[in-house]
Amino acid sequence: MLPPRSADLDWQTSRSCSQGACVQVAAVGDGTIAVRDSKDPAGPILRYSATEWREFLTGAKDGDFDNVK
Template sequence: MEAKGLRVDLSRARWFKSSRSGPGRDDCVEVAFVGEAIAVRDSKNPAGAALIFTAAEWDAFVDGAKDGEFDL
């Protein structure tokens, strides 16, 4: 697949869940670092669509989360 000018092959992606997910939880997202892209998918639907982010987009998201930008 191609997204944002990046060619992304998710067939060999190694997916990770947050360490805070806990065992047996299926209401999580999974993340894969694929070349220069970062992919995110719903753990309940691993065959479904994945969102693709550039490294800069991912870094901005992580920084925002650390700074509390998304806290309710």
Template sequence: MSQNPNLANLTWRKSTRSGGQGGACVEVADLPDGGVAVRDSKDPDGPKLVFTGPEWLAFIGGVKDGEFDR
């Protein structure tokens, strides 16, 4: 993970596929160092996860490959 990133003034966005989920969404924001921050859209002031660029790409690849499907 990125070391102590500044999470103030980030531009957060939801997936276009998040619509109609009753607020059960996550938002992501790009970090200046190429990393990505993730938060719960229902709790924008709550905890955030921070990934390096390679960690984020690995996560997205796992999602696309069904690695997290139950």
């Protein structure tokens, strides 16, 4: 599987963006989700399956990461 090209994706910035510390996400045509750091748009892109992304979002909403340091 080839990595997505950053310029080819429709990046969305998180609503909780503060002081430039932002996460951006984009849907990739093969059903995966791409994630990058907005401060480094040419940097690495992480890729997650739709299932992995749903599980992460559910965990975040449920507070699973509230005490992570």
